[in-house]
Amino acid sequence: MKVPADTLVPLDERLSFEAGAAISCGTGTAWGAFERIGLTGRDTVAVFGQGPVGLSATLLAKAQGARVIALDIDESRRNTAKSFGADAVINPRDGRVAEAIRELTGGKGVSVALETSGAVTANQDALDSVSPWGTVCLVGIGSEFSFSLAKYLRTQVRILTSWTMSIQGQRACADFVVAREIDLDKLFTNRWRLDQAEEAYQAFNRQSGGKGVFLM
Numbered sequence: 001m002k003v004p005a006d007t008l009v010p011l012d013e014r015l016s017f018e019a020g021a022a023i024s025c026g027t028g029t030a031w032g033a034f035e036r037i038g039l040t041g042r043d044t045v046a047v048f049g050q051g052p053v054g055l056s057a058t059l060l061a062k063a064q065g066a067r068v069i070a071l072d073i074d075e076s077r078r079n080t081a082k083s084f085g086a087d088a089v090i091n092p093r094d095g096r097v098a099e100a101i102r103e104l105t106g107g108k109g110v111s112v113a114l115e116t117s118g119a120v121t122a123n124q125d126a127l128d129s130v131s132p133w134g135t136v137c138l139v140g141i142g143s144e145f146s147f148s149l150a151k152y153l154r155t156q157v158r159i160l161t162s163w164t165m166s167i168q169g170q171r172a173c174a175d176f177v178v179a180r181e182i183d184l185d186k187l188f189t190n191r192w193r194l195d196q197a198e199e200a201y202q203a204f205n206r207q208s209g210g211k212g213v214f215l216m
Contacts, residue, residue: 007167009023009024009167009170009171009174011174012174012175012178014178015174015177015178015184016184016185017215018184018185018188018191018213018215019177019184019185020174021213022052022056022184022187022188022211023170023173023174023177023184024170025052026051026052026053026056026187026211027052027053027056027059027060027173027177027184027187028164028165028169028170028173029053029056029116029139029162029164029165030053030054030056030057030060030114030116030139031056031060031165031169031172031173031176032162032163032164032165032169033057033114033137033139033160033162034057034060034061034064034114035165035169035172036137036160036162037112037114037135037137037160039061039064039066039112040064040065040066041064041065041066042066042111043061043066043067043110043111043112044066044067044068044069044105044110044111044112045057045061045066045067045068045069045110045111045112045113045114046068046069046070046071046101046110046112046113046114046126046129046130047061047068047069047070047071047081047086047114047116048071048092048113048114048115048116048117048119048122048125048126048140049071049072049115049116049117049118049119049122049140050070050071050072050074050077050078050080050081051072051077051116051117051207051210051211052187052210052211053116053139053140054070054072054077054081054114054116054117055077055080055081055084055187055210055211056184056187057114057116058070058081058084058085058086059084059085059182059184059187060176060182062084062085062086063176063180063182066112067087068081068085068086068087068088069086069087069088069089069090069101069104069110070082070086070088070089070090071089071090071091071092071097071122071125072089072091072092072117073091073092073093074207075091077210078090078091080210084186088104092121092122092125097125097128097129098125098128098129101129102129105131108131109129109130109131109132109134110129110130110131110134111130111131111134111135112130112134112135112136112137113126113127113129113130113134113135113136113137114126114137114139115136115137115138115139115140116139116140117140118140118141118142118143119140119143120143120144120145122140122143123138123140123143123145124145124147126138127147127152127157127159130155130157132155132156132157133155133156133157133158134155134157134158135157135158135159135160136157136158136159136160137159137160137161137162138159138160138161138162139161139162139163186210187210187211188210188211188212188213189210189211189212190203190210190211190212190213191212191213191214191215192212192213192214192215193214193215194214194216197214200212200214
């Protein structure tokens with residue numbers, strides 16, 4: 001496929017083609033969200049969903065010094081999040097998400113909640129899990145939810161959305177990944193050939209495991 005050269009970001013020789021693909025997609029989505037949030041090492045962040053975007057968020061937040069609470073209904077993804085450095089993991093199916101997060105934070109709640117799953121319950125749990133003056137950022141697509149303004153008005157919470165990022169943002173993300181020696185290749189649990197596309201998408205639809213990639 002031919003594209004204008006000025007739309008491309010040079011791939012650092014220390015990054016694999018898979019890592020470059022991640023930066024231009026799921027990892028970049030997480031990076032762009034944290035840029036909008038203004039994440040710092042002082043934050044405690046709850047990452048709802050540990051698919052490719054959520055796991056990237058776990059990696060990036062830890063590399064920035066934040067404390068991370070990772071949530072996913074899939075045990076293998078929770079285990080992966082733990083291996084990626086998550087300080088705590090929660091299974092949302094237990095039904096006590098906000099309470100569990102507040103128990104882990106001394107009753108305060110998290111300063112940042114990043115919702116990547118697109119699940120209605122996760123949106124609501126994210127909103128209920130942040131501390132006063134905290135930030136909720138929504139990047140998961142596919143759900144609708146409503147809330148009572150009267151319930152949250154005095155908490156002064158900030159609700160953001162985030163969608164993709166600029167070429168400059170991709171370059172900044174790539175530079176950060178290289179500088180911090182973040183191994184994005186471990187995001188990928190499956191590698192496929194193009195002639196395996198049907199099998200690959202059947203696996204993707206199970207929404208278990210990590211990120212898949214097609215290799216030429």
